[in-house]
Amino acid sequence: MNGSVEEHDPPSPQSETDSNISIDSSEFPDYFTERHGRLFHATPSPYYLPADHEELYRLDLQHEKLKALIGSNTFGPASQLLVDEPGQRKRVLDLGCGSGIWLV
Numbered sequence: 001m002n003g004s005v006e007e008h009d010p011p012s013p014q015s016e017t018d019s020n021i022s023i024d025s026s027e028f029p030d031y032f033t034e035r036h037g038r039l040f041h042a043t044p045s046p047y048y049l050p051a052d053h054e055e056l057y058r059l060d061l062q063h064e065k066l067k068a069l070i071g072s073n074t075f076g077p078a079s080q081l082l083v084d085e086p087g088q089r090k091r092v093l094d095l096g097c098g099s100g101i102w103l104v
Helices: 053-070
Strands: 032-035 038-041
Touching: none
Parallel strands: none
Antiparallel strands: 032 038
């Protein structure tokens, strides 16, 4: 890893659905540190696993296996709560749920 970050345009303030935040290469060390060839959060975090593309791939694979096991992206009442209703907008808060692939 060379510490480079792909730069993107910041999300527009009007967009409520954009959740990508970009950092430039000078800010990279504030957010990530490299150990044993893997990227980890640089700040104290209860998440002790890597925070890189390899870890996201592992989490997505884990999701696919669990989805095959339980037959759905969600468990419990989430499916009923997220059913489309005319005139009602649904929102989901995803906290620490890997890549968020479960929502797609």
